[in-house]
Amino acid sequence: MAEQTFKLPDIGEGIAEAELADWLVKVGDVIREDDVICEVTTDKATVEIPASVGGRVTWLAGEPGTVLAIGGDLIRIETDGEAAPAAEQEAAAPDTPPAPEPAAPAAAAPQSAPVAQSARVAQAATVAPAAAPKRAARTAGPVTLGPTGKPLAAPSVRGRARDLGIDLRRVRGTGPAGRILHEDLEDYATHGDAPVRSTAFAPRDGTEEIRVTGIRRAIAERMALSKSRIPHFSIIEEVEVEALETLRASLNTQFGDSRGKLTLLPFLLRALSEAVRDHPAINATYDDEAGIVTRHAALHCGMATQTDSGLMVPVLRHVEAMTLWETAQEIRRLSEAARSRRAGPKDLSGSTLTVTSLGPLGAVATTPIINHPEVAIVGVNKMTVRPVWNGTEFVPRRMMNLSCSFDHRVVDGWDAAEFVAKLKRLLEVPAMLFMEWRDE
Known part of the structure; x- marks a missing residue:
């Protein structure tokens, strides 16, 4: 087994840095070559970054919203083969100082490569209701579709739905404008299509903090x-x-x-x-x-x-x-x-x-x-x-x-x-x- 560090590739002429919009993998995930691992955003476009090899993810560069330099460390993957020579990795990216080593990588239970994704789906679907805080209620109503005809959901939610084998068109979103949240996936995995009580006229409490990242942040900066x-x-x-x-x-x-x-x-x-x-x-x-x-x-x-x-x-x-x-x-x-x-x-x-x-x-x-x-x-x-x-x-x-x-x-x-x-x-x-x- 060998651990290889891969860098953020050059994604366009004249672009020196990019913002992490979303991770589609997490530490411990087993991925295949060419799987999309993350989305990065510049002031011009959102770009999907594929994995260059398959293996188990051991480290990620930062949280969504982090700005990374082109050529900086992006992800570490544990593979069955030997680590690529340093010169070969340097040739794949511009000569940019590596990102600083994190103080404490996120803890994650090791997961062997042969474990099938269906095992993860079964595990998520059988989580006891007490494992996560119970939500007050789910709002009944039709699924809200975006301008492209697809359900409204963040890329991380879409990636998790793919892992769980859930069709987002069957999930009711409770986020702003009917957006599907991670909690909605948990509700669906637990309750499926069971009818839910309408809370259209019930009092609503609480707040939601949304970090302004990616395209939304670029729009905000340009408008300002x-x-x-x-x-x-x-x-x-x-x-x-x-x-x-x-x-x-x-x-x-x-x-x-x-x-x-x-x-x-x-x-x-x-x-x-x-x-x-x-x-x-x-x-x-x-x-x-x-x-x-x-x-x-x-x-x-x-x-x-x-x-x-x-x-x-x-x-x-x-x-x-x-x-x-x-x-x-x-x-x-x-x-x-x-x-x-x-x-x-x-x-x-x-x-x-x-x-x-x-x-x-x-x-x-x-x-x-x-x-x-x-x-x-x-x-x-x-x-x-x-x-x-x-x-x-x-x-x-x-x-x-x-x-x-x-x-x-x-x-x-x-x-x-x-x-x-x-x-x-x-x-x-x-x-x-x-x-x-x-x-x-």
Whole structure:
């Protein structure tokens, strides 16, 4: 038997450190080669780290939320073979000082490699009720699903459910927004699908402390940076989208089966690519430490996307060079990659202007926060049918508000108002999106 120490691998160009988002193994677990052992988070993406060998876990680098240097010690695994030569391990990772030795590794009962996972499942399922504090009651009701159609649960809960052989779609979550907690797995292992008493109107006591880590912490830091350094101002404009929706429905009827369905977003991005040609100050980034504004000829549009891990912003590159259907396909690809955590650093960096939308949950108006170091963001609000005066009578029209925020250090109010007015004209008369013309 030999114990090998494995280091945090290089997970992207220019990334020097990463935060431990979650461990999917614990000390004493027997793992196989290529099993996912943990998830780490950078300011650009969440990455799964697989095991390079199989064996028994003897040591972990730290708790979720710990920031590790690339090349620092990550995990120790006891294997049947001999330890790899030191030079070979150093070649697998950058020359970075190793993480300090912990004062006292977490105690764990040894577990031999031949023990099957089913034994662990049986052990967990037969734990006496007195082994864990009894919860007051479980809330009855349907299982809450996330935006991807999967039950809401942290990666560690998903990993434990896989070990126990539990289908999360059968477990009722009692955490915030119906999120499945470790306690819910224990309840399910003990009670199964037995009916439970509703506590909808019972008094609730207690608090829950949640450590802000991973993507959530990156979001918090970026939002704090944006609000503390960027003087925001917002313009909200009402847009009639009756003609645009008629055109979109016609295109989907004629080409939807062969080219895919079009949503509103490809038309909006097309309008943005036209509008920033006449208002280049909007499609810009501002290095406020160096005092330099960089205007971009290409429109690399960030698309704020809600995922189970939090808000991510994949980037559509060169929107100005795409057709409507190419834009729609790229939106679908990037959204799926972000939600399934397959989006890499390239997909999540380099945006010059961001679009955000609450989709069907949208509001009448919003005041979106600019994605630093950009200088503007465009928010799409809910489409509704409203009465509109046409000069002689009120008629029903599909209407939508655009909420745009700007960095007042770079963009003046008049220029922002002209930019929003240009967007409004392009969306209300969508034929203009396909004409070769420029404002004089």
